[in-house]
Amino acid sequence: MRETLQEELDALQASLLEEGELVLRALRGSINSLRESDPELADEVIAFDDEVDALYLGLQQSIEALLARQNPVAGDLRFVLAVLHSNLHLERMADLCVTIAKLTKLAHGLPPDETLVEGFDEMASRAEEMIRVALDSFAERDVEGAESLVDLDELIDRTNRRVVSYILDLGGDTEKREWGLRMLLISRCLERIGDHAVDVGEQTAYLVTGEFREFTDASDPERVDT
Amino acid sequence: MENHELEAERGRRLLEEIDQIVLVLDEHDRLVAASRRAHEAIDGLAHGELVAAELLQPEPWRPRRIPIELDGRRESLVYLRAPGDLAAYEELRAGFTAAVSHELRTPLARLLALLETAALPSADVQGLLEQSKAEVEQIRELIDDVLFLSELETGRAVVALTATPAAPVVRAVLEGLAERASRAGVVLSSELDETAEVPLRPRMLRVVLENLAENAIRYAGDGVDFSVTVRREDDDVVITAADSGIGVAEADLLRLFERFYRTDRARASRGTGLGLAIVKHIVTSAGGRVQASARPGGGLQIRIVFSG
Numbered sequence: 001m002r003e004t005l006q007e008e009l010d011a012l013q014a015s016l017l018e019e020g021e022l023v024l025r026a027l028r029g030s031i032n033s034l035r036e037s038d039p040e041l042a043d044e045v046i047a048f049d050d051e052v053d054a055l056y057l058g059l060q061q062s063i064e065a066l067l068a069r070q071n072p073v074a075g076d077l078r079f080v081l082a083v084l085h086s087n088l089h090l091e092r093m094a095d096l097c098v099t100i101a102k103l104t105k106l107a108h109g110l111p112p113d114e115t116l117v118e119g120f121d122e123m124a125s126r127a128e129e130m131i132r133v134a135l136d137s138f139a140e141r142d143v144e145g146a147e148s149l150v151d152l153d154e155l156i157d158r159t160n161r162r163v164v165s166y167i168l169d170l171g172g173d174t175e176k177r178e179w180g181l182r183m184l185l186i187s188r189c190l191e192r193i194g195d196h197a198v199d200v201g202e203q204t205a206y207l208v209t210g211e212f213r214e215f216t217d218a219s220d221p222e223r224v225d226t
Numbered sequence: 227m228e229n230h231e232l233e234a235e236r237g238r239r240l241l242e243e244i245d246q247i248v249l250v251l252d253e254h255d256r257l258v259a260a261s262r263r264a265h266e267a268i269d270g271l272a273h274g275e276l277v278a279a280e281l282l283q284p285e286p287w288r289p290r291r292i293p294i295e296l297d298g299r300r301e302s303l304v305y306l307r308a309p310g311d312l313a314a315y316e317e318l319r320a321g322f323t324a325a326v327s328h329e330l331r332t333p334l335a336r337l338l339a340l341l342e343t344a345a346l347p348s349a350d351v352q353g354l355l356e357q358s359k360a361e362v363e364q365i366r367e368l369i370d371d372v373l374f375l376s377e378l379e380t381g382r383a384v385v386a387l388t389a390t391p392a393a394p395v396v397r398a399v400l401e402g403l404a405e406r407a408s409r410a411g412v413v414l415s416s417e418l419d420e421t422a423e424v425p426l427r428p429r430m431l432r433v434v435l436e437n438l439a440e441n442a443i444r445y446a447g448d449g450v451d452f453s454v455t456v457r458r459e460d461d462d463v464v465i466t467a468a469d470s471g472i473g474v475a476e477a478d479l480l481r482l483f484e485r486f487y488r489t490d491r492a493r494a495s496r497g498t499g500l501g502l503a504i505v506k507h508i509v510t511s512a513g514g515r516v517q518a519s520a521r522p523g524g525g526l527q528i529r530i531v532f533s534g
Contacts, residue, residue, distance in 0.1 A: 029384040041384070044427055048387040 005070050012066070012083045013139065015059045019090045020135040022052050024128055026097035027193065031124040034104045034186065035117055042101040042108075052094040059087045078210060082203040086138065089196040089203075093131070096189040096196075103182045103189075110179035116166060120183075123159050123190045126152065130197035138204045146201035150215045156194040163187040247306040249277060258301060267308050281306060325486045329368055329499065337361040364498075371500040374433075375485070378507045385511040390428045392456045392465065393418040399435040400454065403443065411448035412469075414439070417455040422463045424532050430508050437501035438467040438528055446471025446525070461534030468527040479518045502528075 026045055033041035063084050066072065072080055130152050137145030164187070167180040198215055206212040241248060241259055247267050250258040260271050268281065281287050282304070290305040337358055344354040377383040400414045407414050424431060435454065442452040446469040455466045474482065481487045483506040486499040502518075505528075509516045514532040521527040 025384055025387060028382065029387055032382070032384055040429070041427070044387045051388065 005066075005072065005076065008062070008066050008070065009072075009076060009079060012059065012062060012080065015055060015062070016083050016086055016090070017135055017139060019052065019055045019059065019087065020131060022048075022055065023090050023093045023097070024131055026052065026094050027100075027124060027128060027131070030097040030100040030104065031121060033101055034107075035121055037108060037112070039105050039108050042104045045101040046098050049094055049098045052091060056087055056091040059083070063087075075207075078207050082138075082207040086200045086203045089199045093193045093196045096193050100186050100189050103186050107179050107182040110175050110182075111173075112179060113170065113176075113183075116163065116183055119159065119163060119166075120186060120190065123156055123163075123187070126156050126159075127190050127193045127197070130156070130194050134197040134200040134204075138200060138207075141204065141208050143205050143208050146204035147215060149198045149201040153194045153198050153216075156191055160187050160191040247308060249281075249304045249306065251277065251302050251304060253300045255282065264306070267306075322485065326368070326372055329486065330365060333361045333364045333368075337365075368498045368500075371498040371504065375500055375504055375507065378504065378511065385427065385430050385508055386425045386513075387427050389423040389425055390431055391420070392422050392424050392431065392463070393420045395428055395431045396435060396454050396456060399432055399439060403436070403439050407439075407443050407452070410443045411450075412443050412446060413451045415451060415453045417453065417457075419457045422456050422458055424463055424465070425512050425514075426508065430512070434465075434505050434508055434530070435467070437505050441501055442467070442469040442471065442526075450525070463532045463534070465530040466527060467530075468521045468525060470521070470523070470525040473520055473525050474518070476520070479520070482518045483516070505530075 026048055029041055029045040029048065032038065033045060063080055066080060130149055133145055133149055133152065136142070137149075164184065167184050170176050170180045202212070202215055205215075238259070241250065242262050244261045245263060246261065247264045248261040249264055249271075250260070252258055255276055257271060257273050257275060257277050259273075260268075265271055268278075271277065282289050282291075287306040287308075292303040292305075294301050294303055340354050340358045340361065343349055344351050344358075374383070378385070396416055396418055400416060404414060426434070438454075439452060442450070446452065450469050450471040452467070452469045455464075455468075457464055478487075483502045485503040488499055506516050509530050512532070514530055516528065516530045519527050519529065
C-alpha cells in the first residue's frame with residue numbers, strides 16, 4: 001500500500017527526533033567516561049556511533065526516495081530540506097562525542113583537574129539542554145524557542161573561553177600540560193556541539209518563515225571566537 | 227531606555243521568567259504581578275483583583291510571604307508550591323532521606339559498640355577491628371548504592387548504548403560470585419542462548435545480574451540452587467533468575483522493587499535494601515520490564531523481558 005505523503009513526513013520527523021535521543025546518550029556517555037575516568041565507557045561511545053550513522057544514512061535515503069517519488073512543494077519541501085540539514089548537524093554532534101571519548105582515552109592515566117572536569121560536566125548539561133531545545137522547537141515549529149538557542153550558546157562559548165584561560169594557568173608540569181591540551185580540545189568539541197544545536201534552530205526558523213537567516217553573524221569582525 | 231526604566235523592565239522580566247510560582251500582592255492582597263509559572267499553575271489570575279483566599283491558606287499551596295516596602299507602599303512577595311506532583315515528590319524525597327538515615331544508623335551504632343568494646347582491657351582487638359571493617363564496608367556499600375540510584379534517577383547514568391551479548395556477562399558474573407556462593411551453600415547454574423543480545427551497557431547488565439545473584443546468596447538459604455537463563459521468545463529476549471529457596475509471600479512480591487523494602491526474613495541479613503530498586507530502574511530505563519513471581523516448585527523468580 002502506498003504511504004501518504006503526510007505519513008512519510010511524520011516518519012522523517014520521528015527518525016530525526018530518535019537520532020537526537022541517540023546523540024544525547026552519546027554525549028552523556030562521553031562526559032561520564034571523562035568524569036569517571038572510564039575508558040570502557042569511552043569505547044562503548046565510540047562503537048555506538050555506528051548506530052547514529054546507520055540512522056543518519058537511513059534518514060538520508062528516505063529523503064532521497066521521498067523527493068524522487070512525492071515531489072513535495074512549499075512547506076513540505078522546506079520541511080524535507082530542514083530535516084536533511086538537521087540530520088547532518090546531529091550526525092556531526094555524534095562525531096564530536098566520539099572525539100571527546102577518544103580524547104578521554106588519550107588523557108586516561110594523566111593527572112586530571114577536578115575543577116575543570118566539573119566544569120565540563122556543567123558545559124555538557126548546557127549542551128544537552130540545547131539539543132533538547134533544538135529538537136523540541138523543531139518538532140513544535142517554535143521559532144521563538146529556536147532563537148533562544150543563541151543565548152544558551154553564548155553561555156557555552158563563555159565557559160569555553162574560561163576553560164582556555166584556566167588551562168593556560170595549569171602550570172609547567174609536562175603531564176598536566178598534556179592533559180590540559182586534551183581538555184582544550186574537549187572544550188572545543190562541546191562548544192561546537194552547541195553551535196550545531198543553533199544550526200538546527202536556524203533550520204526551524206527557515207521551516208516556519210520560509211527564509212533562511214543565520215541567527216548570529218559569524219563574519220562579524222567584532223566576534224573573536226570562531 | 228532611561229536607566230530607571232531599564233531597572234523597572236529588568237525587575238518585571240525577572241519576576242516573569244523566574245521558574246517558580248510567585249505573586250506580588252498589594253496590602254489588600256490584590257494582584258500586582260505574577261510569574262509565568264504562576265499563570266500556568268493558577269486559573270483566573272487577574273491584575274488588580276483580589277487573589278483567591280484559598281491560595282493564601284497553609285494547605286495545599288503552602289504560601290511563603292515576604293513583605294516588601296516600596297516607596298511607602300506595603301506589598302508582599304508570595305511564593306507558592308503547586309499541590310500534587312511536587313508535594314508527592316517532596317514526600318517521597320523526605321521519606322527516602324529518612325530511610326537512608328535510618329539505614330546508616332544501624333551499622334554506625336554497631337560500629338560504635340564494637341569500638342567501645344575494643345577499648346575494654348581484655349578485648350580481642352584484632353577480631354573487633356575485623357568486624358568494624360565489615361561495618362564500614364556495609365556503610366560504604368549503602369552510600370554507593372544511594373549515589374548510583376540517584377545517578378539513575380536523574381538520568382546522568384548512561385544505561386544503554388550498543389547492544390550487549392548477554393551470555394559472556396552472565397558467565398563472568400557467576401564466576402565472580404562462585405566462591406561466596408559456595409560459602410553460603412548456594413549452587414549457581416546457567417542456561418544461555420549465545421546469540422541473545424540485550425539493550426544494556428555491559429556494566430549495567432553486570433549490575434543487574436550481580437544484584438539478583440547476591441540476593442539469592444544472601445536470602446535464599448543454605449542448600450538452594452540459583453539459576454540464570456537467557457533465551458529468546460519470538461522477538462523478545464528474556465532473562466530469568468530463579469532460586470529454589472523459601473520464596474516470598476504473595477503480598478510481598480509487588481513491593482520487592484521498592485527501595486528499602488525487605489521481607490521479614492531479609493531484615494535479619496545484611497544488604498542495602500536497594501538492589502532490586504536498582505535492577506528495576508536499569509531495566510525500565512532501557513525499555514524493558516521486570517517482574518517477580520513465585521517459582522513453580524518453590525522459590526523466587528525474577529523475569530526480565532526486552533522486546534525486540
